[in-house]
Amino acid sequence: MPSSDEAATDPRPATATGAATGTEPGRVLASFGRQYWLRARSRSERLAVTRGKRTDLCVGDEVELRALGAGQAVVESLHARTTLLTRSDAWRTRLIAANVDRAAVVVAGEPPFSEELLMRMLIAIETAGIEAAIVANKMDRPAAREAIAPRTAVYRSLGYPVFEVSALTDPSATRASLGDWLAGRTTVLLGESGMGKSTLVNALVPDAQARTNAISQALGTGRHTTTFSRLFDVPAHTASDARIVDTPGFQTYGLNHLSPSQRLHAMREFVALIGRCRFNDCTHRDEPDCAIRSAAQRGEIDGLRYRLFLQIETGEG
Numbered sequence: 001m002p003s004s005d006e007a008a009t010d011p012r013p014a015t016a017t018g019a020a021t022g023t024e025p026g027r028v029l030a031s032f033g034r035q036y037w038l039r040a041r042s043r044s045e046r047l048a049v050t051r052g053k054r055t056d057l058c059v060g061d062e063v064e065l066r067a068l069g070a071g072q073a074v075v076e077s078l079h080a081r082t083t084l085l086t087r088s089d090a091w092r093t094r095l096i097a098a099n100v101d102r103a104a105v106v107v108a109g110e111p112p113f114s115e116e117l118l119m120r121m122l123i124a125i126e127t128a129g130i131e132a133a134i135v136a137n138k139m140d141r142p143a144a145r146e147a148i149a150p151r152t153a154v155y156r157s158l159g160y161p162v163f164e165v166s167a168l169t170d171p172s173a174t175r176a177s178l179g180d181w182l183a184g185r186t187t188v189l190l191g192e193s194g195m196g197k198s199t200l201v202n203a204l205v206p207d208a209q210a211r212t213n214a215i216s217q218a219l220g221t222g223r224h225t226t227t228f229s230r231l232f233d234v235p236a237h238t239a240s241d242a243r244i245v246d247t248p249g250f251q252t253y254g255l256n257h258l259s260p261s262q263r264l265h266a267m268r269e270f271v272a273l274i275g276r277c278r279f280n281d282c283t284h285r286d287e288p289d290c291a292i293r294s295a296a297q298r299g300e301i302d303g304l305r306y307r308l309f310l311q312i313e314t315g316e317g
Ligand SMILES: Nc1nc2c(ncn2[C@@H]2O[C@H](COP(=O)(O)OP(=O)(O)O)[C@@H](O)[C@H]2O)c(=O)[nH]1
Pocket: 137, 138, 139, 140, 141, 165, 166, 167, 168, 169, 170, 191, 192, 193, 194, 195, 196, 197, 198, 199, 200, 249
């Protein structure tokens, strides 16, 4: 656990705050390398650096910060996280967002979305103990709508909330559709580029662009304007007590940080079949009496998800 090192060597109790120590709680609203944009409990926002070159903080993290004046601060310690969403390859794990309750994956029929990427994201989200939903965007386009309908039906039948919206052409209906689900939570938005994630963020958070510009300015001209994740408050008239985290569009989503068993258990329709194969070490490809393959062949579980799962397992080795 990378985050525990510093806390363990910190003599102050984790709950120490205020005048005695000169620190106050804050939240990471955006992160870029070793620099963080924080909001203190006093609601002032400032740029912060970490001690000891630590880079293991991410958007959503709760920290203790010490103001240094001139809009600067130093992060003294990291509070325990309720959740942590990550992605990984064979070499490293990247932090996406901390302390989020929910995740919405934005998909659309035009351009066609990658269902393998959607599955990878859902597997990571659910294994992290985060509630998932799917936002099907561009419903104003009949062709996009038709292309996506059979697939969203599968996810609805698996129990995922599916919100059908047109973020560009009907932002007010989009806000009405998502408002209740967002209320009282912190939600991270994920999706491939081109699906309409920025359009959706702008529909939910009208000052998102202005706030992003302010952060870019604090960092120095034009840096990273579209490549960092940001946490925004959703206006109360759209959803009360709601926050969303916008993320850059991912073209890949590695699951190397999960075990094969974790990936298998995140396939909702597989769960009732696990342990029913003839062989304990069944890979669910071509072994005789594989309960999962048989269910796919009989049409009891979705064939495409079954095939894409095998493809994901091949990729993850
Ligand atoms: N027809 C239609 N186009 C949309 C909608 N939402 C976004 N788009 C368009 O899709 C393209 C990609 O949108 P953008 O928000 O930049 O996607 P991102 O890469 O996921 O952030 C842009 O040309 C948008 O105008 C929608 O609801 N309907």
